[in-house]
Amino acid sequence: MNALLVVEDVHKRYGKEEVLKGVSFQLEKGETKVIIGPSGTGKSTLLRCINRLTEPDRGRVWLDGVEVTSPKTNINSIRAQIGFVFQDFNLFTHLTALENVRLGPMRVLGMKKTDATELAREELARVGLADKANAYPAELSGGQQQRVSIARALAMNPKLILFDEPTSALDPELIGEVLEVMIQLAKEGMTMVVVTHEMGFARSVADEIIFMEKGVIVEQGPPAQLFSSPKHPRTAEFLRKITELYGGEG
Amino acid sequence: MEFFRQLWEVGTYLPMLLRASTVNLELLGALLVIGFLMGTLVALLQVYGGRLLGTVAYVYEWVFRSVPALVLLFLFYFGPSEFGWYISPFLAASLALGLRSSAYQSQIFRGAIQAIPTGQMLAARALGMSRVRAILHVILPQAFRLAIPGWSNEFSSVVKDTTLAYVVSLNEIMRYAKIIMDRRYELAMASFIMVALVFLFFTYSGNWLLGQMERRFRIPGLQMPGASSTVL
Numbered sequence: 001m002n003a004l005l006v007v008e009d010v011h012k013r014y015g016k017e018e019v020l021k022g023v024s025f026q027l028e029k030g031e032t033k034v035i036i037g038p039s040g041t042g043k044s045t046l047l048r049c050i051n052r053l054t055e056p057d058r059g060r061v062w063l064d065g066v067e068v069t070s071p072k073t074n075i076n077s078i079r080a081q082i083g084f085v086f087q088d089f090n091l092f093t094h095l096t097a098l099e100n101v102r103l104g105p106m107r108v109l110g111m112k113k114t115d116a117t118e119l120a121r122e123e124l125a126r127v128g129l130a131d132k133a134n135a136y137p138a139e140l141s142g143g144q145q146q147r148v149s150i151a152r153a154l155a156m157n158p159k160l161i162l163f164d165e166p167t168s169a170l171d172p173e174l175i176g177e178v179l180e181v182m183i184q185l186a187k188e189g190m191t192m193v194v195v196t197h198e199m200g201f202a203r204s205v206a207d208e209i210i211f212m213e214k215g216v217i218v219e220q221g222p223p224a225q226l227f228s229s230p231k232h233p234r235t236a237e238f239l240r241k242i243t244e245l246y247g248g249e250g
Numbered sequence: 251m252e253f254f255r256q257l258w259e260v261g262t263y264l265p266m267l268l269r270a271s272t273v274n275l276e277l278l279g280a281l282l283v284i285g286f287l288m289g290t291l292v293a294l295l296q297v298y299g300g301r302l303l304g305t306v307a308y309v310y311e312w313v314f315r316s317v318p319a320l321v322l323l324f325l326f327y328f329g330p331s332e333f334g335w336y337i338s339p340f341l342a343a344s345l346a347l348g349l350r351s352s353a354y355q356s357q358i359f360r361g362a363i364q365a366i367p368t369g370q371m372l373a374a375r376a377l378g379m380s381r382v383r384a385i386l387h388v389i390l391p392q393a394f395r396l397a398i399p400g401w402s403n404e405f406s407s408v409v410k411d412t413t414l415a416y417v418v419s420l421n422e423i424m425r426y427a428k429i430i431m432d433r434r435y436e437l438a439m440a441s442f443i444m445v446a447l448v449f450l451f452f453t454y455s456g457n458w459l460l461g462q463m464e465r466r467f468r469i470p471g472l473q474m475p476g477a478s479s480t481v482l
Contacts, residue, residue: 053376080378090373093472094392104377107387138471149373156377 003062004029004191005160010049010059012042019045021215022059027160030189034202034223037212038238043195044087046212047162050193051075051082064159080108083153083161088169089145091137097124097148098133101155109156116155123151127181143174147181154185161185163194199242203227211235253440260440263430267441271448273422274412277343281408284348289355294385296356297363307356314353319414322346327418343415351408358400362393365474395467396474402460409452413445423448 003026012020019042027033035043048054050061052068052075061068068078091100101120105111111119124130127147137145146166153161163182167175179201186192186205196202202209203223210220211232219232230236295307314322327342366389374384416425427445431438 051376053372076378076380078378079376082376084373084376086369086373086376088369090367090369092370092373092388092392094388094395094469103387104379107383108378136470138469152377 003027004031004064005050005193006060006062007046007050008060008062010046010056010061012045012049012054012056019215020049020056023212023215023217024059025210025217025220027191027193029159029191031207032186032190032192032194032205033208033210034206035193035195035210035212036197036199036202036238036242037218041212042215043212044164047084047164047193047195050162051079051084053084076108080104080156081159083150083156083158085146085149085153085161085163085166087165089137089142089149091145091149091152093137096134096136097129097140097151100137100148101152104152104156119155120151123155124148126154127151128177141174142170143177146170146178150178150181150185160191160193163192163196165195165197167196167198197242199227199239211238213238256437256440257443260430260437260444263426263441264444267423267426267444267448270421270423270426271452273340273420274409274415275452277340277347277412277415277420277422278409280340280344281348281351281412282405284344285351285355285404285408288349288352290359290390292352292356293359293363296360298381298385311353311356314350317350319347319350319411320417322350323414323418339415339418339420342418343412343420347408347411347415351404351411354404354407355401358397358404359393361400362396362474363389365396366392392472395469395472398460398464398467399474402457402464405456405460406453409456410449413449 005027007026008024010020010023011018023042023046025033035046037043045054049056049059050068052061056069059069063078063081066078067073068075091097092103095103098117098120101123102111102113102116105116105119106113121130121133124133127150129144129147129151132140132144132148135144137148140148150161150166166182167178170178175198179198182192182194182201183205194201194206206223208220209223209226211218211226211230211234213234219226219230219235221231226235227239230239292307292311295303296311299307317325323343323346326346327337327339330337330342370388370392371384374388375381379387412422413424415422416428419425423445427441430441
């Protein structure tokens with residue numbers, strides 16, 4: 001299997017509602033895929049099924065040839081290789097920005113404190129927050145918090161980063177600084193799956209767009225094709241609505 | 251005036267009472283350590299222990315919160331001798347009051363743990379931490395900070411509980427006050443006032459220390475939901 005990430009026929013049901021009805025896609029190393037679609041169509045659930053923060057009911061996931069969904073797999077070592085960026089940041093409240101970033105390298109990768117500290121400083125500098133190392137999350141703006149959380153993911157040197165609506169909880173004027181960091185990462189060749197409503201970002205950064213609705217992938221393709229000539233009427237309908245809502249380039 | 255003369259006379263017993271009060275402090279230390287460790291364990295089991303261990307933890311908490319402190323003291327002191335084991339008054343009192351306090355402390359810690367947003371655990375697990383590591387490095391450091399105000403309350407309560415240990419003949423301050431009363435009944439009032447003063451001092455200094463601790467460990471943005479950091 002060549003692809004870095006393979007998602008095969010993933011199903012998830014909450015009570016009566018089937019949130020994911022068999023989703024499959026693949027991701028090559030260095031590729032950025034953007035998942036778009038209406039709220040409540042299972043995009044976030046799909047991301048969480050990839051590192052099993054949510055346990056899928058059926059289907060399989062492979063990371064770099066290792067089956068994530070196999071009960072024999074040590075899920076903690078898999079998660080250490082997959083960065084996850086949450087919509088509401090989830091920075092550790094009791095730790096400074098620097099301590100947030102070095103906690104994983106120290107406590108999961110077993111790195112020495114001095115090395116982890118140095119690494120954390122580098123990652124904070126990478127997201128433009130070198131001067132905020134000693135600030136607590138509550139002392140940072142939403143955009144800064146999200147950048148720290150990206151640095152926290154980067155410090156683990158992940159094979160892949162999953163972004164779950166990383167700008168949806170931000171005030172509009174703070175969205176740009178987070179998107180800039182993500183665009184930079186994509187340019188540097190980071191492998192990413194991004195769930196977002198930022199169509200401008202999707203258009204300029206994605207190698208491929210996946211349009212999901214009601215628990216299935218309706219259509220996928222390169223942004224130029226999907227945005228200009230969507231094959232499926234539901235895709236066209238969604239794009240028309242989101243353009244009305246967020247404006248042309250988002 | 252007679253009363254003040256009695257107070258003066260009890261004053262001559264004061265060194266003895268103060269020495270005895272160090273036993274109260276030792277007992278307080280022992281029961282707080284037992285209560286803290288067991289209280290943390292019980293709280294963790296109640297939140298993360300699953301059905302079986304969680305139920306055991308709830309039964310434990312229910313028992314130690316329901317049985318009167320005096321009854322617990324007698325049970326722990328006289329119980330072991332039923333099986334031919336000797337238990338010192340100090341150990342019996344430490345266990346009885348310590349386990350009792352652990353039941354109350356578990357309530358404080360459980361509330362604090364449950365007040366932590368689920369995203370904290372989620373983020374820790376997403377980094378690849380095991381549940382135990384996440385609890386150790388993310389949940390407990392936050393929960394203990396949130397628990398300080400409630401814990402201060404429990405502290406004030408158990409400081410005073412140490413005087414109950416006179417019933418298992420521990421040589422603490424209350425036992426000496428009672429000895430004074432038994433010998434000189436007219437000094438009863440004055441000697442108990444002495445005891446009261448000692449505990450006013452203990453509670454005051456303990457709460458001062460805890461207040462310092464709360465300030466020392468305060469972190470911006472980390473507080474119980476609904477708590478306001480500004481004084482109205």
